[in-house]
Amino acid sequence: MANTTITRGTSQYRSIVTVGFALLGLVVILLPFVLSGFRTFQFTMALLWALGVLSLNMLTGWSGQISLGHSALFGLGSYTTCILVGTYDWNPILTIPVAALVTFIFGIMIGIPALRLAGLYLALMTLAIGVAFTPVIRRFKEHTGGSMGISIKKKVFPEEILGLNLDQYLYFLVVIFAVVMFALARNLLKSRVGRAITAMRDNEIPAQTMGIYPARYKTLIFATSSMFAGIAGALYAFVIRFSAPYSFTLTLAIFFLAGLVVGGIGTLAGAVLGGLFIQFVPYYAEEINQGLAGMVFGIIIIIIMVSAPTGVLGLIKKLRARFVTVTDPSVVRH
Amino acid sequence: MTKFFQLVIAGIEIGSIYALVALAIVIIYASTGLKNLAQGEMAMFSAFIAYQFHAWGLGIWLALILAILTTFVLGMGVQQVVLKPVQDSSLLTVVIVTLGLFLGLNSVAGFIWGYMMLAFPAIFPEGALEIGSVDISYAAIGVFAVLLACAGALFALFQFTKIGLAMRAVAYNKETSMLVGVQVNRVIMVGFGLAASLGAVGGIFAAPKLFLDPFMMLTVLIYALASAAFGGLDSPLGAVIAGLFIGIIENLAGGYIGFIGSDLKIVVPLVIILGTLLFRPQGLLGRKYIPRV
Numbered sequence: 254m255a256n257t258t259i260t261r262g263t264s265q266y267r268s269i270v271t272v273g274f275a276l277l278g279l280v281v282i283l284l285p286f287v288l289s290g291f292r293t294f295q296f297t298m299a300l301l302w303a304l305g306v307l308s309l310n311m312l313t314g315w316s317g318q319i320s321l322g323h324s325a326l327f328g329l330g331s332y333t334t335c336i337l338v339g340t341y342d343w344n345p346i347l348t349i350p351v352a353a354l355v356t357f358i359f360g361i362m363i364g365i366p367a368l369r370l371a372g373l374y375l376a377l378m379t380l381a382i383g384v385a386f387t388p389v390i391r392r393f394k395e396h397t398g399g400s401m402g403i404s405i406k407k408k409v410f411p412e413e414i415l416g417l418n419l420d421q422y423l424y425f426l427v428v429i430f431a432v433v434m435f436a437l438a439r440n441l442l443k444s445r446v447g448r449a450i451t452a453m454r455d456n457e458i459p460a461q462t463m464g465i466y467p468a469r470y471k472t473l474i475f476a477t478s479s480m481f482a483g484i485a486g487a488l489y490a491f492v493i494r495f496s497a498p499y500s501f502t503l504t505l506a507i508f509f510l511a512g513l514v515v516g517g518i519g520t521l522a523g524a525v526l527g528g529l530f531i532q533f534v535p536y537y538a539e540e541i542n543q544g545l546a547g548m549v550f551g552i553i554i555i556i557i558m559v560s561a562p563t564g565v566l567g568l569i570k571k572l573r574a575r576f577v578t579v580t581d582p583s584v585v586r587h
Numbered sequence: 588m589t590k591f592f593q594l595v596i597a598g599i600e601i602g603s604i605y606a607l608v609a610l611a612i613v614i615i616y617a618s619t620g621l622k623n624l625a626q627g628e629m630a631m632f633s634a635f636i637a638y639q640f641h642a643w644g645l646g647i648w649l650a651l652i653l654a655i656l657t658t659f660v661l662g663m664g665v666q667q668v669v670l671k672p673v674q675d676s677s678l679l680t681v682v683i684v685t686l687g688l689f690l691g692l693n694s695v696a697g698f699i700w701g702y703m704m705l706a707f708p709a710i711f712p713e714g715a716l717e718i719g720s721v722d723i724s725y726a727a728i729g730v731f732a733v734l735l736a737c738a739g740a741l742f743a744l745f746q747f748t749k750i751g752l753a754m755r756a757v758a759y760n761k762e763t764s765m766l767v768g769v770q771v772n773r774v775i776m777v778g779f780g781l782a783a784s785l786g787a788v789g790g791i792f793a794a795p796k797l798f799l800d801p802f803m804m805l806t807v808l809i810y811a812l813a814s815a816a817f818g819g820l821d822s823p824l825g826a827v828i829a830g831l832f833i834g835i836i837e838n839l840a841g842g843y844i845g846f847i848g849s850d851l852k853i854v855v856p857l858v859i860i861l862g863t864l865l866f867r868p869q870g871l872l873g874r875k876y877i878p879r880v
Binding site (some may be wrong): 373378384389507 | 854
């Protein structure tokens with residue numbers, strides 16, 4: 254089949270993109286009305302995982318720093334919301350900025366020692382954080398409810414808002430946040446900061462000679478990445494209304510990393526794919542056998558890293574490239 | 588005073604396990620530069636294999652030895668199938684692959700043996716040696732003895748055998764070893780199998796104490812990684828010393844510092860990892876790595 258060329262910036266390109274997004278938007282908006290409450294809930298969860306993967310992508314995909322501790326940051330956001338709403342009766346929406354701030358600060362605290370570490374050592378440190386989260390939460394049981402966890406009574410959320418039931422309006426809440434956060438992420442990537450960070454990832458020393466201060470940007474991206482994870486965690490608390498130490502273990506951190514890899518490291522749309530993967534693969538695999546989910550994950554991760562390191566999105570792009578070439582307009586002025 | 592000695596003995600007992608797994612990590616790192624985050628899960632898997640052999644009627648020591656040999660072969664297989672294809676890829680790729688292995692092993696163990704805790708038969712006789720008011724359990728003596736035996740055997744392997752020499756050569760400089768005629772791929776494969784077996788010893792001897800389930804080695808892995816980092820990622824002796832040290836410190840901290848208690852003990856290796864990496868990244872006995880532009 255012939256290979257057609259589309260140039261960015263032309264009206265042809267713009268109309269294709271607009272139609273594409275319109276269709277996507279239509280699917281997203283109609284989803285909770287077409288599917289059952291449970292399925293809507295599953296998609297909401299998938300979006301939350303996608304946000305978690307997005308946060309990890311900023312750190313690992315853009316800046317090349319490995320983190321095995323993002324489950325802890327996610328959990329921190331969730332616990333912040335649960336404690337504020339469950340124990341102190343805050344309005345849930347107000348807890349989101351607090352969760353964002355708390356995780357941002359934690360991100361800075363982790364990011365600063367992380368400057369001295371690279372590669373394996375960073376993975377080790379974040380691994381330790383990811384594993385230590387569970388026992389530390391248990392230890393401070395007066396505040397966190399210990400092993401029993403802490404829950405938000407359902408009545409905090411009204412049964413219905415504007416004719417939408419609980420599953421539906423939570424879905425839309427998460428969708429709105431997801432759209433905003435993905436847009437922010439995209440803008441960050443394309444901004445000066447984003448370019449500085451990817452420059453550092455590709456080759457730090459030349460980047461330094463060009464005037465980029467690694468310390469500043471690395472810490473910033475760590476903090477931002479943590480903040481995104483924290484916000485996702487806070488939203489998770491809205492949906493699940495329960496936080497327990499065993500919800501945020503190393504397995505979750507590995508799942509995030511797996512979602513990142515499968516979706517496509519460094520891509521934004523890949524994060525959504527990763528989120529869907531994290532939500533639905535274990536769900537179906539568990540029906541067969543409890544251990545199967547991890548096995549499938551593990552095998553898929555290995556296969557992808559060995560054969561298709563750019564992830565599913567990379568494969569899709571390659572497939573698309575067979576039929577369509579997207580180019581930038583030439584700068585030649587006539 | 589009794590409490591102090593009791594804690595030290597408990598520390599040596601668990602520290603020996605950390606040391607064994609740390610040794611496995613160090614050997615792989617020194618010979619291949621690979622940081623194997625799945626080491627703990629491989630050890631766990633071996634413990635399950637030993638359990639299975641025993642459940643099929645073999646005596647515990649025979650089951651142990653068979654499990655270790657099986658692990659050796661499986662380790663070589665894993666290296667060939669999973670790790671060799673990515674061994675020259677970026678660090679991120681390798682870490683992710685080892686994590687995939689981690690997940691996969693954990694799940695396969697859960698798939699085959701379930702997630703309920705199983706009781707692993709005692710390897711050493713019950714009872715303890717009593718010196719004054721301090722009880723030194725036979726299990727503690729046994730595990731420590733096993734550690735010393737393994738460390739000694741490893742030393743003998745490296746110093747006196749041809750394969751040991753080849754492994755040291757590959758660890759020192761892969762390319763030059765190839766030039767001199769060392770079968771680098773084979774050496775790496777054997778090295779991995781050897782490391783897996785060491786980890787297996789650690790896992791098997793940890794099982795009676797920690798109870799057997801797929802997550803048994805999760806915290807041990809952290810301690811072992813801390814030991815490996817603290818001792819020096821390319822120093823086997825460092826790994827052993829650090830493992831024992833961390834085991835002792837962990838128990839003393841848990842016993843004497845009330846704030847830590849038994850829940851926060853894991854903070855100890857975290858602090859040690861952080862401290863090591865920030866102040867002396869090459870660990871106690873490792874070689875300093877100076878990146879060149």
